[in-house]
Amino acid sequence: MSAVTSTRIVLASRPHGEPTVDNFRTETVELPDLSDGQVLLRTVCLSLDPYMRGRMSAAESYAEPVEVGDVMVGGAVAQVVQSRNPRVAAGSYVLAYSGWQTHAVVDGNAVRVLDPSLAPLSTALGVLGMPGFTAYSGLLKIGRPQEGETVVVAAAAGPVGSAVGQIAKIHSARAVGIAGGPDKCAYLRDELGFDAAIDHRSPDFADRLKAAVPDGIDVYFENVGGPVTAAVLPLLNLYARIPVCGLVSQYNVASTPEGPDRLPAFMGLVLTKSLTVRGFIQSEFVREMYADFERDASRWVADGRLKYREDVVHGLDNAPAAFLGMLHGKNFGKLVVRVGPDDG
Amino acid sequence: MSAVTSTRIVLASRPHGEPTVDNFRTETVELPDLSDGQVLLRTVCLSLDPYMRGRMSAAESYAEPVEVGDVMVGGAVAQVVQSRNPRVAAGSYVLAYSGWQTHAVVDGNAVRVLDPSLAPLSTALGVLGMPGFTAYSGLLKIGRPQEGETVVVAAAAGPVGSAVGQIAKIHSARAVGIAGGPDKCAYLRDELGFDAAIDHRSPDFADRLKAAVPDGIDVYFENVGGPVTAAVLPLLNLYARIPVCGLVSQYNVASTPEGPDRLPAFMGLVLTKSLTVRGFIQSEFVREMYADFERDASRWVADGRLKYREDVVHGLDNAPAAFLGMLHGKNFGKLVVRVGPDDG
Numbered sequence A, B: 001m002s003a004v005t006s007t008r009i010v011l012a013s014r015p016h017g018e019p020t021v022d023n024f025r026t027e028t029v030e031l032p033d034l035s036d037g038q039v040l041l042r043t044v045c046l047s048l049d050p051y052m053r054g055r056m057s058a059a060e061s062y063a064e065p066v067e068v069g070d071v072m073v074g075g076a077v078a079q080v081v082q083s084r085n086p087r088v089a090a091g092s093y094v095l096a097y098s099g100w101q102t103h104a105v106v107d108g109n110a111v112r113v114l115d116p117s118l119a120p121l122s123t124a125l126g127v128l129g130m131p132g133f134t135a136y137s138g139l140l141k142i143g144r145p146q147e148g149e150t151v152v153v154a155a156a157a158g159p160v161g162s163a164v165g166q167i168a169k170i171h172s173a174r175a176v177g178i179a180g181g182p183d184k185c186a187y188l189r190d191e192l193g194f195d196a197a198i199d200h201r202s203p204d205f206a207d208r209l210k211a212a213v214p215d216g217i218d219v220y221f222e223n224v225g226g227p228v229t230a231a232v233l234p235l236l237n238l239y240a241r242i243p244v245c246g247l248v249s250q251y252n253v254a255s256t257p258e259g260p261d262r263l264p265a266f267m268g269l270v271l272t273k274s275l276t277v278r279g280f281i282q283s284e285f286v287r288e289m290y291a292d293f294e295r296d297a298s299r300w301v302a303d304g305r306l307k308y309r310e311d312v313v314h315g316l317d318n319a320p321a322a323f324l325g326m327l328h329g330k331n332f333g334k335l336v337v338r339v340g341p342d343d344g
Helices: A051-055 A121-125 A130-143 A159-170 A182-191 A205-212 A226-235 A263-272 A282-303 A316-326 B051-055 B121-125 B130-143 B159-170 B182-191 B205-212 B226-235 B263-272 B282-303 B316-326
Strands: A005-011 A024-030 A038-047 A076-083 A093-096 A103-107 A112-114 A150-153 A174-179 A196-199 A217-221 A236-244 A276-279 A310-314 A334-338 B005-011 B024-030 B038-047 B076-083 B093-096 B103-107 B112-114 B150-153 B174-179 B196-199 B217-221 B236-244 B276-279 B310-314 B334-338
Touching: A005 A103, A005 A316, A024 A316, A038 A093, A038 A121, A038 A316, A076 A121, A093 A121, A112 A121, A121 A334, A130 A159, A130 A217, A130 A236, A130 A282, A150 A159, A159 A174, A159 A217, A159 A282, A174 A182, A174 A205, A182 A196, A196 A205, A205 A226, A217 A226, A226 A236, A236 B263, A263 B236, A263 B263, A263 B276, A276 B263, A310 A316, A316 A334, B005 B103, B005 B316, B038 B093, B038 B121, B038 B316, B076 B121, B093 B121, B112 B121, B121 B334, B130 B159, B130 B217, B130 B236, B130 B282, B150 B159, B159 B174, B159 B217, B159 B282, B174 B182, B174 B205, B182 B196, B196 B205, B205 B226, B217 B226, B226 B236, B310 B316, B316 B334
Parallel strands: A150 A174, A150 A217, A174 A196, A217 A236, A236 A276, A310 A334, B150 B174, B150 B217, B174 B196, B217 B236, B236 B276, B310 B334
Antiparallel strands: A005 A024, A038 A076, A038 A103, A038 A334, A076 A093, A093 A112, A276 B276, B005 B024, B038 B076, B038 B103, B038 B334, B076 B093, B093 B112
């Protein structure tokens, strides 16, 4: 057969502060022939997630940065076009960390084979994938919500936040979501069953949040930082837990923020409230908790207790703009790029 | 018998920032007759500890503030002069939370009876008392040092810090102490067996600290805050633990510190290093760990593996000045005020 080509989006340059579409470039490359053990993938849908902002920068993070000129990283659902790995049959569907491209040659031992009869394929990128597991592991392992406690989560209409609130409810805690705009807040209350939802854009946001947590806050699932966190801190109870999952509001900040210096007061609060503040990446808990997550989350999705919403963008070319919008909360639900049809 | 009087030091006024001796006042009062269950105590020695600075302020803390005009709080070793409680015989020695005074009438059920044959009485205020248990519980429950890991502690020549480093050594970790001045550093290395000791007053403190932790820092036992913490943060390893026990460097800061705002960068570090930051007060762990502490610490003291040093000030009148000096690290060892003789 003639050589297969892949259209891919590479990091053209590192952003200084706010990224723009000029930090990305589209290329078409010829893929190499398969070696033993490898598979050729055709991307069906690509996941866009806030952590990718960190990969665009050279600053030390929990993972290697994407090099300038390299394809942007990301999880994807793909169909196997050709296989030289007995584990993975041609025609099957897999979850792969194959990035922003239409086709890829990868190690067949590094993909997870999906059963398309169990749930829509794209859920492997959201509620039944990394975002769902991030919510499950961070909330249950670090947040440890107890019956009747109050759990607050921001970016609550997103794939992680919506799962955090619903899993908190399943564990008999009160769930309070913070989101941007009345539509997202209505969705949290009316569709997902959050006990309260607060619009962080409302001018009296801090007062509304306070009114929504009459017994204080026992768990704050941190994935935004910034003014939302500032409003949460005075409401934390003794022994409150803060799983720190992300800080999307500060990913694009290029300069050191102006004063006053709030770190001493924060440490004072940690001391006087006996707070637990714990950063984490879901991969830390995979060995210990992933099997439990798969069992619980697939059952909850089937029961209708764990709902999800997708925001689907069509065409790989639209990935950069969709990604940049996500950093400002423009998506409503798990942001997925439809790169090709389910059946290729 | 004629009425017993007590000489006591009361809080005369709340400090704004740095406290002074004028915030204290000495009074002599007549004590009431004993009711059923009460005991009359004669103070032998009084403990001075950094947490007392917090009690002088009205700001929300983990405990009620001392009211203006009330006697300053504090732990003390005392002899029972008179008892109307069958639990506590006249003549026996007790640990009581009876405060800065020569005599006190307290509930006999709230004191701990001491065995003066086991260890010097004053150790109940230090290595075998609250400071020792603070070190033991915070280090072992939150810090969880593993064999070969590096534990850093500041105020390391003080009663908590010196126990932290020695207990870390007993658990096969490396202990690095930070203290003020060459005498204290020599004591940590030569007497207590710390692997390294760094003088935080040296102009190249941050470089020296870095050189002393070639494998990074796995546990930072936080009891000072300020510039020491700033030097520690860049050296923390993935999954490092920070038990937050005290912040003595910022207790006297009255105004909001100038910028830049270091909180966003700190939260970013928590995220990228998967840090655990956990405030605590030793009382949280008493039920779970105090019996283990008493068994372990008394054995370690008897074995010579857990050494201690006391800085004894004579006379209750000298307590305010000694307390103010302690907030600047002027004591060398557990600060104890000798109020009366062992045998009254």
